[in-house]
Amino acid sequence: MFTGLSAFPLTPLDDDRLDERALANLVGRLAGAGVDSIGALGSTGSYAYLTRSERARVAALAVENAGGVPVIVGIGALRTRHVLEHADDAQRAGAGAVLLAPVSYQPLTDDEVYHLYEQVTANLSVPLVVYDNPRTTGFTFTDELYAAVARLAHVASVKVPPLPADPAIARDRVTALRALLPSHVGIGVSGDQVAAVSLRAGCDAWYSVIAGILPELALPIVRAGSPAAARAASDRLRPLFELFAAHGSLRVVAAVAEHRGLVGAGCLPSPLRPLDAAGHAAVVQALAIVEATPPGRG
Amino acid sequence: MFTGLSAFPLTPLDDDRLDERALANLVGRLAGAGVDSIGALGSTGSYAYLTRSERARVAALAVENAGGVPVIVGIGALRTRHVLEHADDAQRAGAGAVLLAPVSYQPLTDDEVYHLYEQVTANLSVPLVVYDNPRTTGFTFTDELYAAVARLAHVASVKVPPLPADPAIARDRVTALRALLPSHVGIGVSGDQVAAVSLRAGCDAWYSVIAGILPELALPIVRAGSPAAARAASDRLRPLFELFAAHGSLRVVAAVAEHRGLVGAGCLPSPLRPLDAAGHAAVVQALAIVEATPPGRG
Numbered sequence: 001m002f003t004g005l006s007a008f009p010l011t012p013l014d015d016d017r018l019d020e021r022a023l024a025n026l027v028g029r030l031a032g033a034g035v036d037s038i039g040a041l042g043s044t045g046s047y048a049y050l051t052r053s054e055r056a057r058v059a060a061l062a063v064e065n066a067g068g069v070p071v072i073v074g075i076g077a078l079r080t081r082h083v084l085e086h087a088d089d090a091q092r093a094g095a096g097a098v099l100l101a102p103v104s105y106q107p108l109t110d111d112e113v114y115h116l117y118e119q120v121t122a123n124l125s126v127p128l129v130v131y132d133n134p135r136t137t138g139f140t141f142t143d144e145l146y147a148a149v150a151r152l153a154h155v156a157s158v159k160v161p162p163l164p165a166d167p168a169i170a171r172d173r174v175t176a177l178r179a180l181l182p183s184h185v186g187i188g189v190s191g192d193q194v195a196a197v198s199l200r201a202g203c204d205a206w207y208s209v210i211a212g213i214l215p216e217l218a219l220p221i222v223r224a225g226s227p228a229a230a231r232a233a234s235d236r237l238r239p240l241f242e243l244f245a246a247h248g249s250l251r252v253v254a255a256v257a258e259h260r261g262l263v264g265a266g267c268l269p270s271p272l273r274p275l276d277a278a279g280h281a282a283v284v285q286a287l288a289i290v291e292a293t294p295p296g297r298g
Numbered sequence: 299m300f301t302g303l304s305a306f307p308l309t310p311l312d313d314d315r316l317d318e319r320a321l322a323n324l325v326g327r328l329a330g331a332g333v334d335s336i337g338a339l340g341s342t343g344s345y346a347y348l349t350r351s352e353r354a355r356v357a358a359l360a361v362e363n364a365g366g367v368p369v370i371v372g373i374g375a376l377r378t379r380h381v382l383e384h385a386d387d388a389q390r391a392g393a394g395a396v397l398l399a400p401v402s403y404q405p406l407t408d409d410e411v412y413h414l415y416e417q418v419t420a421n422l423s424v425p426l427v428v429y430d431n432p433r434t435t436g437f438t439f440t441d442e443l444y445a446a447v448a449r450l451a452h453v454a455s456v457k458v459p460p461l462p463a464d465p466a467i468a469r470d471r472v473t474a475l476r477a478l479l480p481s482h483v484g485i486g487v488s489g490d491q492v493a494a495v496s497l498r499a500g501c502d503a504w505y506s507v508i509a510g511i512l513p514e515l516a517l518p519i520v521r522a523g524s525p526a527a528a529r530a531a532s533d534r535l536r537p538l539f540e541l542f543a544a545h546g547s548l549r550v551v552a553a554v555a556e557h558r559g560l561v562g563a564g565c566l567p568s569p570l571r572p573l574d575a576a577g578h579a580a581v582v583q584a585l586a587i588v589e590a591t592p593p594g595r596g
Binding site: 016043048049050078079080081102103105106107108109111112113115116119135136138248250269270271272273276 | 314341346347348376377378379400401403404405406407409410411413414417433434436546548567568569570571574
């Protein structure tokens with residue numbers, strides 16, 4: 001479950017209510033495409049914005065529509081009590097694993113984050129993915145904290161922020177992480193634009209935003225027969241990755257999903273807004289360029 | 299309501315449940331001390347961690363125990379729908395005004411923040427304080443956004459981040475802010491350590507953490523008969539302000555409240571933790587030094 005391609009779908013809303021049909025369809029597409037796991041209620045799945053009951057429903061729908069592909073469910077929240085509730089709900093829904101980021105309002109200390117993971121893992125019966133996403137949580141793990149948290153029972157994988165794009169530096173970083181972590185704990189990377197480099201550098205998994213909506217374009221990066229082929233499959237997506245950097249990946253994949261007719265307009269929780277007309281047009285154009293590029297010719 | 303000293307109390311928990319008696323007592327002390335307004339459910343009041351029902355109860359208790367002193371209630375949340383619910387609850391509880399920060403998980407655009415304030419103020423019948431707190435929200439207002447949001451109906455005050463400690467630079471900044479904002483919109487400052495400088499520089503209000511627990515030590519800064527007296531009243535508190543910088547003001551005022559017997563141990567929402575023994579001892583020592591310093595001899 002913690003190797004290969006983990007695809008993180010949107011949680012589409014319709015008039016600020018969960019769009020169950022669209023969600024079920026998004027998840028079913030991922031299972032049909034052959035991804036290795038599905039990450040429901042990740043950052044791309046808007047977990048931080050949803051109520052407990054919405055999240056429990058999303059977890060259940062994801063498992064029901066995943067066709068046996070393991071589902072990793074995000075359980076993060078500002079308050080420990082709510083994290084524990086989400087963990088219960090996720091396990092009850094049949095999650096194969098849970099994903100936890102140290103979401104912050106008041107900046108957290110290392111000690112507070114360690115105790116959060118300690119308390120949550122002590123109440124868990126499925127594996128846990130540690131989710132380090134400083135851009136959204138405002139919290140940055142030290143290597144010492146990675147090492148301490150990774151020794152807790154149930155911790156199975158650490159989702160690290162984007163690695164450096166330079167292959168040699170990325171490899172050094174993965175080597176350093178391997179030395180820090182118990183051997184049974186995998187390393188997964190976020191940051192779609194550096195996925196090919198990161199997998200080549202030795203990461204076990206790619207926790208992917210783009211795979212949540214365009215799995216057929218992400219799988220060739222993971223399944224490529226050679227480093228050169230993986231690089232080409234990644235380079236092909238560059239027009240979309242450039243828009244990720246400009247607008248945030250969530251708004252871009254929402255626009256792709258809308259353009260493909262998979263979600264309605266305004267599928268994100270307000271105050272998040274869809275891209276404006278120019279932004280949306282740029283996404284449509286980038287998608288056309290990507291699709292017009294023959295595979296292997298990025 | 300948007301001038302002078304606004305005191306922000308803790309929302310004390312007891313075993314992760316709202317400690318209603320302690321909250322009522324904290325609010326009553328502030329009213330008795332003669333503060334100009336009370337800011338319930340600010341960052342110091344842990345608003346971001348609490349459920350809707352907890353927040354509605356805190357708002358009601360604050361108004362009931364404020365003895366007629368106006369209560370400003372924090373309504374921030376990640377999702378606009380929840381902000382609107384909190385606004386309804388706060389008004390129903392008798393809030394004199396509401397306070398709204400653009401809490402973020404996905405980094406927000408200026409356009410998203412503007413529309414958030416537009417939607418909330420369109421549904422409001424009491425004044426609103428715009429709350430700019432980049433340290434906790436991850437969002438930084440531009441001056442253009444201040445100006446745009448401040449023109450919305452119901453906006454009465456802008457709570458800006460700590461001003462520079464240099465009096466001349468602080469004054470220039472307040473002058474620049476005055477030029478940006480409609481004349482009926484007040485300027486309030488957070489950052490207790492620069493409150494004296496900021497009020498001297500022309501700010502209308504001090505939205506204060508320390509006044510929420512030690513109003514008798516904060517009031518002399520606001521009521522001082524001369525700039526020198528205000529500075530001395532502020533300098534007197536320096537040992538506590540140094541601990542604010544080291545540990546975050548919330549953990550320090552929680553330790554003060556615990557030391558004074560006003561709240562139990564562990565009054566903060568987990569994963570936030572009380573200061574460790576050494577940190578707690580440093581707070582007790584700083585408080586003793588402050589209290590041993592004659593007023594006017596900071």
